[in-house]
Amino acid sequence: MLWEIWGRHKWIFPLHVAALAASVCAVCWKEHGAPENSLGLVYLISSCCFTASFIHLLACFGYIEVDARRVQLGFPGRLLLKPVSTTRLVLVPMFFGGAIIVTVFATWTELVLRHLVAIPASSLLWSSTVLLSFFWWMQGLAWGLSWLKGRVCIDISMAVIHLLAGCLPMMPVSGLSRWQWPILIALLVSAVPASWIGLKLMRQGRWEGPSRISMLWSRLRWARARGRRKRFGSAFGAQLWLEWRRQGLLLPGLTGATALLVCPIALFAHEQMMVSSVMLIMPLLLSGLLAPALAKFDQLQSMAELPVYIAVRPITNAGLVAVKLVMALATSALTWVVALAAIGLWLALTGPGTLLSKAASVTPYGLAGLAIGCLPVLLLLVIWTWKNLVSGVGVGLTGRAWIGMASVSCRLALYTGLTALVAAAKLFVSFSETLLHWLPGLLMAGLAAKIALSVAAFVWGLRRNAITANWALAIIGGWLVCGLLVAGYAGLVCNAINKPGLWVCTALAGWLVLPLADLAIAPLALAWNRHR
Amino acid sequence: MRVDEFMRYTQAFYPAWDERYAARLLEQFQLDPAQKIKTQSQGQQAKTGLLASLAYRPELLILDEPSSGLDPVVRRDILEAIIRIVAEEGRTVLFSSHLLDEVQRVADHVVMLQRGRVVLNVRTEEVRRSHILAVLAFAEPPVGAPVLAGAHAVAGYGSEWRVLFGGSRLELETAAALVGARVVAERTPTLDEILVARAGGKGS
Numbered sequence: 051m052l053w054e055i056w057g058r059h060k061w062i063f064p065l066h067v068a069a070l071a072a073s074v075c076a077v078c079w080k081e082h083g084a085p086e087n088s089l090g091l092v093y094l095i096s097s098c099c100f101t102a103s104f105i106h107l108l109a110c111f112g113y114i115e116v117d118a119r120r121v122q123l124g125f126p127g128r129l130l131l132k133p134v135s136t137t138r139l140v141l142v143p144m145f146f147g148g149a150i151i152v153t154v155f156a157t158w159t160e161l162v163l164r165h166l167v168a169i170p171a172s173s174l175l176w177s178s179t180v181l182l183s184f185f186w187w188m189q190g191l192a193w194g195l196s197w198l199k200g201r202v203c204i205d206i207s208m209a210v211i212h213l214l215a216g217c218l219p220m221m222p223v224s225g226l227s228r229w230q231w232p233i234l235i236a237l238l239v240s241a242v243p244a245s246w247i248g249l250k251l252m253r254q255g256r257w258e259g260p261s262r263i264s265m266l267w268s269r270l271r272w273a274r275a276r277g278r279r280k281r282f283g284s285a286f287g288a289q290l291w292l293e294w295r296r297q298g299l300l301l302p303g304l305t306g307a308t309a310l311l312v313c314p315i316a317l318f319a320h321e322q323m324m325v326s327s328v329m330l331i332m333p334l335l336l337s338g339l340l341a342p343a344l345a346k347f348d349q350l351q352s353m354a355e356l357p358v359y360i361a362v363r364p365i366t367n368a369g370l371v372a373v374k375l376v377m378a379l380a381t382s383a384l385t386w387v388v389a390l391a392a393i394g395l396w397l398a399l400t401g402p403g404t405l406l407s408k409a410a411s412v413t414p415y416g417l418a419g420l421a422i423g424c425l426p427v428l429l430l431l432v433i434w435t436w437k438n439l440v441s442g443v444g445v446g447l448t449g450r451a452w453i454g455m456a457s458v459s460c461r462l463a464l465y466t467g468l469t470a471l472v473a474a475a476k477l478f479v480s481f482s483e484t485l486l487h488w489l490p491g492l493l494m495a496g497l498a499a500k501i502a503l504s505v506a507a508f509v510w511g512l513r514r515n516a517i518t519a520n521w522a523l524a525i526i527g528g529w530l531v532c533g534l535l536v537a538g539y540a541g542l543v544c545n546a547i548n549k550p551g552l553w554v555c556t557a558l559a560g561w562l563v564l565p566l567a568d569l570a571i572a573p574l575a576l577a578w579n580r581h582r
Numbered sequence: 583m584r585v586d587e588f589m590r591y592t593q594a595f596y597p598a599w600d601e602r603y604a605a606r607l608l609e610q611f612q613l614d615p616a617q618k619i620k621t622q623s624q625g626q627q628a629k630t631g632l633l634a635s636l637a638y639r640p641e642l643l644i645l646d647e648p649s650s651g652l653d654p655v656v657r658r659d660i661l662e663a664i665i666r667i668v669a670e671e672g673r674t675v676l677f678s679s680h681l682l683d684e685v686q687r688v689a690d691h692v693v694m695l696q697r698g699r700v701v702l703n704v705r706t707e708e709v710r711r712s713h714i715l716a717v718l719a720f721a722e723p724p725v726g727a728p729v730l731a732g733a734h735a736v737a738g739y740g741s742e743w744r745v746l747f748g749g750s751r752l753e754l755e756t757a758a759a760l761v762g763a764r765v766v767a768e769r770t771p772t773l774d775e776i777l778v779a780r781a782g783g784k785g786s
Contacts, residue, residue, distance in 0.1 A: 272616035288594030
């Protein structure tokens with residue numbers, strides 16, 4: 051089993067070492083005379099490397115595989131039939147995986163994290179034990195309950211339990227301190243028999259086939275929908291229903307789950323602003339992470355595969371792409387409704403008076419005026435989230451892994467270059483002034499290149515009959531309207547903060563980042579993939 | 583997705599979808615509309631797919647190994663549905679199969695492909711009529727397999743040899759006499775036997 055993990059991931063393990071080395075170098079630079087304004091860069095590098103490295107290790111040693119045929123995420127099915135005891139199947143990945151996870155965590159803490167955040171030495175053992183317990187429970191739940199639809203709710207509940215358990219030392223409850231370790235040890239130890247029982251029952255095939263609960267729920271939903279069922283008005287409507295069903299609630303669900311995780315932390319840390327700040331950033335961050343999933347028609351298939359059933363649907367490539375774009379817009383809007391509802395609920399529960407009255411005093415029109423004034427901002431946030439989701443849809447629909455990798459590499463290079471430019475501008479004042487002087491020209495050149503590329507893409511698409519003139523007009527019209535909205539609001543904000551000189555750059559940047567060429571080539575990309 | 587949801591989804595793509603016909607097929611195939619497709623057996627999934635293909639009454643139905651891997655009961659249901667389409671509605675069905683007994687039962691016309699090339703393209707009845715599976719008896723056991731003009735396959739040993747012959751009864755008797763044998767038994771070969779013989783025992 052360990053050889054198998056090594057064989058699959060041996061080319062990625064050096065990257066872990068490289069990530070750790072990069073973070074150690076950043077920390078050393080911080081402690082040996084790095085400028086004050088570069089600390090943010092150090093934190094950014096270290097946190098990104100740590101997060102990426104750790105998530106990969108959890109996935110690697112969690113020993114969880116996807117069974118696309120049965121739509122399950124659980125223990126590798128091929129091992130269940132091997133002449134190996136269940137005890138060994140359970141203990142090997144748990145103990146070896148746990149040991150490696152804890153060792154890597156301790157290494158990162160000692161070499162990097164302790165130099166960035168004030169972590170007492172005594173908390174390392176506590177943190178490692180919480181992490182180990184969480185890791186074992188995630189393994190056990192994935193192995194034993196892979197058949198259970200909605201298992202993600204149990205996973206999230208267990209994550210919240212571990213988060214609360216981890217926060218036990220910080221809880222201002224008298225008498226709790228002597229129960230901290232017994233609670234944690236009980237949580238840790240109980241994971242092993244729970245995993246063993248789950249895997250044993252899975253191995254015996256006790257849970258083969260749909261569960262009675264699942265069947266009953268399915269029948270209840272069918273009976274409820276029976277009288278109300280209407281035909282779809284069009285093929286577009288039917289495909290939109292399918293897309294929404296497959297991934298429409300993913301982003302709003304993750305945003306809501308984030309709120310559930312953040313609120314207890316904010317409560318214990320007495321940070322009223324934390325929830326609002328996190329909920330305003332999370333949808334934008336999550337939408338960027340979920341963008342590759344939008345191009346897929348079935349989440350359990352690889353990026354390259356277009357399900358045969360979708361490929362033979364009597365609907366045009368442009369129609370399929372339009373469905374994805376509309377679904378992305380709807381999910382973005384719902385996500386922000388969830389985010390604002392979470393913020394509103396948080397403010398209502400924790401006493402909104404101070405925060406809202408401060409915000410209302412910004413404008414002479416009071417709270418109502420503030421709410422109305424924020425509507426364009428909300429619209430912009432929805433558009434921004436939608437932009438994050440659909441960026442790269444053209445690349446994803448090609449179904450070619452090499453194009454995806456090339457796109458990711460180009461984006462990484464671009465973001466690295468931009469980050470380096472910003473960092474250099476912060477460090478060197480003269481460079482900052484030169485950059486600001488040339489920035490409008492650079493943005494205009496970029497915009498001109500974008501328009502030229504988009505025109506070429508539209509012409510190509512029209513010649514290949516992959517898109518119609520109406521499609522092209524709709525995309526261009528949408529781009530212009532969104533760009534005008536961004537430019538308009540940017541003008542208001544720049545005027546309000548007394549920096550009218552920034553308006554041109556902001557407006558140009560808005561038009562530059564809004565997707566245009568990507569949407570023009572998306573139907574062509576799908577056509578390339580559809581009839582392989 | 584449930585079966586009823588799948589039908590509703592597919593219906594949107596085909597204006598010619600016949601709801602009553604779909605409901606009748608649902609009953610004939612004994613499918614539970616409330617059941618999720620991922621929990622169905624392979625046979626039930628095949629029937630669900632066939633239902634979605636038949637309900638909008640296509641002029642041409644193309645099926646790729648429709649009954650492969652299915653139990654005999656489900657295979658019978660699928661074949662009966664195909665026969666009904668052809669016989670009652672006069673539609674065209676093009677299907678591929680390695681189960682030649684099914685092809686023999688259902689198909690009017692058969693095309694055999696071997697290594698990407700068409701080696702046989704003829705009506706089913708004609709191909710069976712034009713072939714004979716005969717047992718030849720030799721007075722003296724021949725040395726090695728006898729060579730008959732018009733024979734696609736020869737098997738046996740000693741004095742008795744089985745031959746699959748492409749031609750009429752008269753041609754067979756003439757060919758047998760030329761090699762010093764006589765026909766002692768004969769029957770109409772199955773399509774399976776004919777195609778295996780014509781393929782030369784190699785993969786097709």
